Amino acid sequence: MRRARGIKLASVLAVGAMALTACGGGTTGTAGGGSSTTSVKVGLAFDVGGRGDKSFNDLAAAGLDKAKTDLKITTKELSAVVGESDAAKAARLKLLAQAGFNPIIAVGFAYAPGLKEVAPQFPKVKFAIVDGAASDVSGPNVTNLVFKENESSFLVGVAAAKATKTKNVGFIGGVQTPLIQKFQAGYQAGVAAVDKTIKVQVKYLSQPPDFTGFNDPAKAKVTAQGMYDGGADVVYHAAGGSGSGLFEAAAASKKWAIGVDSDQYATATADQKQWILTSALKGVDTAVFNFVEQAGKNQVKSGEQRFGLKENGVGYSTSNPAVKQYESVIDGFKTQIIDGKIVVPATPAS
Structure with a gap:
């Protein structure tokens, strides 16, 4: 950047x-x-x-x-x-x-x-x-x-939709605020752009004014494990420091996780990083x-x-070789967003 x-x-x-x-x-x-x-x-x-x-x-x-x-x-x-x-x-x-x-x-x-x-x-x-x-x-x-976190979330939603084998993916939000709901909205829209039949499980770790959901890896791990047990094979988090709990569950279940803000493949432990498909980047x-x-x-x-994407202020990571097979599709959607052909929602569909 x-x-x-x-x-x-x-x-x-x-x-x-x-x-x-x-x-x-x-x-x-x-x-x-x-x-x-x-x-x-x-x-x-x-x-x-x-x-x-x-x-x-x-x-x-x-x-x-x-x-x-x-x-x-x-x-x-x-x-x-x-x-x-x-x-x-x-x-x-x-x-x-x-x-x-x-x-x-x-x-x-x-x-x-x-x-x-x-x-x-x-x-x-x-x-x-x-x-x-x-x-x-x-x-x-x-x-x-x-x-425009909804735009980067849209791109990782596309990645999740391409990677899922069960047609079941998840989203974990740290705290249910309008900001974190932007991540949810973009992710769900990206999944639906690929396949509207894919189920998206949604869970939040806490509700305002309780902001502990941004720093509760144990709760995130339990929540993620519940999603994997419920059929999800890709789970995306927008939960700050709680995300490490998701990565623990992903490694234990041998299923995909998606990081947020930074390239979390680069900072995860050796046993976890192979399961971090990509991350929604935020500059x-x-x-x-x-x-x-x-x-x-x-x-x-x-x-x-x-x-946003147009300003090169958000994006998605490609550190894990596993995501490279989906890059052309993801980048195609990215171009459409930048050109204004796709307007990514900022609030989840009711």
Whole structure:
């Protein structure tokens, strides 16, 4: 995927740095390189699961890591904890802003209420929120980094439909929110585009305001095993850190799994990766990196920056040789989506 480079910002207050250190949840580091000649302080607030989830949060971390490698920046990472309140998320963002970090990136739509409160209090700070739509939070200093996850999900739905032998596939969502339902909608549409007679089992691990479904591999494993036992031979997840449970069940059952956000074939254990047919890719890393660059050049625009197939912001992975036999069919649908001949639904059919 395409990436960029650049930056700029002010020094951290000593008291702010002390407060952040006491708070924990991340590390501060600097790195030189690239064409940048000024110093930038970037704050990043992870969603539940944090760095190391091998999915959504790790993509944001990868974008930040690339910025540290290519640009001269200082960073601070803080993470959400399971079951925390909107007030806790707001406090985390406020802490970063008070300590002089600018820009600040909130990872995950769950930060929308907190950002809605904090952004007006710090009008000179540039904020970005990954997956937070403008309808949920907006402002002159808020950039919404949003994706057409339904389009990449459509493509892996095509892969699932081509790979299934039982005409029975599954979808596991972490939390039943409009965002995750976009994944479901695209996946079901992709399956149906190949064969409308294929059954799609759908299960969610938790319901709002319970967001534990994004970090519950044990529950995902049990859910996936139930789908395999119920006849599914391909299961796709959009459940963040819970996805590792799906991969365990897939390896045990010797049936297909489909990853999400990053190429999860590349990060799975040796016994699991052969069963990860493909992954629906989401360019969170690219979006984070480019936002940091734009902030440094004072070129940040508020409002939504939307990344789809046309913008090369989403896609599907081809690391597993097993998916290559379906590439021509998948790419054919991809072209039709880019050309506007297919409009992928963003909400599941009733």
